[in-house]
Amino acid sequence: MIKVERLVKAFGTTKAVNDISFEVNEGENMVLLGTSGCGKTTTLKMLNRLIEPDSGTIYIDKKNIFEQPPELLRRGIGYVLQNNGLFPHYTVAENIAVVPNLLKWDKAKTQKRINELLEKLHLTKDHLTAYPNELSGGQQQRIGLARALVADPPVLLMDEPFGALDNVTRSKIHGEFKALDELKRKTIIMVTHDVQEAFELADRIALMDKGKIVQIGSPAELLFNPVNSFVSGFLQEQRLQLEFKTIKLIDIWEHLPDSGKKTSTSLLSAQLGVWEALENFKFYPKENLNIINQQNKEVKSATFDQLMAAFSQYKNQQPHE
């Protein structure tokens, strides 16, 4: 869907982006991760030509973006900014309607689409006539997302979209973000420097340093097959939590005890991460969780200790750097 080849951008003597290439598949969520100043924003802004590269090519949907008028290109790409960048002199409704108006949609169509998005993003009609400064940070961020999504662009670029939010609001919005079916169909490139966020939302992560991509791969690949010590060092601090989030119950299936005991009524899906399974323990003695493997309809049951044991056995099998 998106193909970036040998992109270079220097500001004066600093090489902000130094010869990077990558591809993003349709419907994939690619996260650009890295320390401050490594060139994430610069890379992202070259994708909708807010910044023109010194050299390199970019194809979106097999079309060279430098051969298209920038305005038209941008109307087909959703863009969400860190501080939402809402127009303070427009109401919420007018803010969301910016791109439809540029595309000359008729009023009814725009209105219908706005209502649809409001519902999906848990906003009420009362918000429509408000001005951005009358809304909370979380609400503003949702409006920013609605504005980017309104014309249903196939590609969405997001620069630290949740960076300005507090932790509680952020994890809530993460949940909504993952559940939003609008986003499942979209090819998304998201910038963050928050490792947790990257691991939670990414299909693949491109870890950047000093204008280069150091490693690109799934969260598990970065965690268990780091190409060098920079990658493992980058993830080191939050390693345990990342592993709990990355490893799924299905991954440790074979290490779980063979037990068909179905004491509790609820069944957990084996597609869940270990982290989420652990969150389900209420912590009373001898408590069991029942897990169902959708593929063969097998059900296993494990106590907290058994789950942790299976997790460490699985990890011991992984290659170490």
Added chain:
Amino acid sequence: MNEHQQTLWEFMHQQADKLGMQTLQHIGLTFISLFIAVLIGLPLGIYITRKKQLSGFVLGIAGILQTIPSIALLGFMIPVLGIGAKPAIVALLLYALLPIIRNTYTGITGVDAAVKEAAIAMGMSKWQVLFKVELPLAMPVILAGIRTATVINVGVATLASYIAAGGLGEFIFGGISLNNTNMILAGAIPAALLAIIFDFLLSLVQKLNFKKIKGAVKIAPVLLILLSCLYFIPSAYGGKLTAGFTPEFMGRQDGNLGLISKYGLKIHTIVISDAVMYKAAQEKELDVISGYSTDGRLKAYNLVVLDDDKKIFPPYYAAPVVREDALRKFPELEKTLNLLSGMINDSIMTELNYKTDYLHQTPERVAKDFLMAKKLFKPDRGGNGGTVRIGSKIFGEQYILASMYTMLIKGYTNYNVATKTGLGGTKIVFDAMTNDQIDVYPEYTGTGLLAILQAPAKTVTTLQVNKDSTYSYVQREFLKRYQIKWLKPIGFNNAYALMMRQKQANELHIKTISDLKGFLENK
């Protein structure tokens, strides 16, 4: 002073027509120039946000324009644009530019970069970003600039009367020259009210929220144009010749009033300041002007004085006037000031004025050269036995006289001198004296008689026959009323005179004021 002291209200009532007309002209002048300033300043302000390297240059130029004194700016305009509405509008517009350009620039550069980037990222074109995002968000700041410019313009527009463009300045400056407080207030109060009202109205517009501003911005140009239309250019230049008279001359019995009553002179007349009048005559913007018989510019600009064959201009002998208490405090003062008495006749004074006004020598140098030539000069004794405060009105001759007195006092006595020169018109310098701000200044007998004492018409007629009777009358009355003493006359007579360009006067065979009247009537 007068038998019947007129109240301000009576004056305004009596002059209601003129006042209304001046007010409308004033509003018109303010808004025509404001409108053009917006037409130029707004795009220019936007342009320099795009070409930032030009911003320093453009803002610098606009800033310099604003520091040029208004009168000087008006003076510069005359050779290019003549007198009347055009130069006044251009000058006002130049003053209004800076706040408009500066606020447009700061307003637009102040728009949140993230918001601008969002607009571009949504796919807006350059113009859409400007009109949909940058201008609306910068509007409160831009409006603040327009508000500042409006208030500046209301103020500076009072000066438009100096170059015959009308407005409330006609009353203000006429009143200052004629020592007529009612006339000053009749101009100043409406001018101040206009400034306050426009400032208030624009502050309301500024406080509107974004929604309403959209509407307000749409009606603004219409409103501006309507207000501009109030100013119909006060030209209607009919007649063969045009006269330019100072506001002071216009209102005086020994000025325009006398020309009308004694000569029956009917000439198309515009009101203009002394500072630009001679230049305008030279530039052929004016044909006849009111001037002073010893003015150096007479010689410089090749003008001739028309003979006052019916004797309506009384002699104006110059002499120093001094506060009595100053004479007591400085016993040497009177003797020293009188050193100059009888030393300067008309032609010497014209020559001295010519040196300052045309050859651009400093008044100090001219004064010193003269005193040297007359062997009156003595070097500064650096005395510190008290400080004598010398004042002067705001024209060259008075500067020269003030310099001479300064040198004499410093050379002949142990007193020190502080000068307060350039004290505007008669009213300002005389008020400074009665309020004990200055001790001495050179005054003219005719001015003392008519402008300060405001002697009744009958007295004036009887006194005018003889120059000495005028002198003794003002001397007596000043002592009685103000405890101010007239010392001995300096010698020259600086009377009012009508003058024309020499060449034109020769061509038309006009030598006297009666000739002029004859020419005008003989159509």
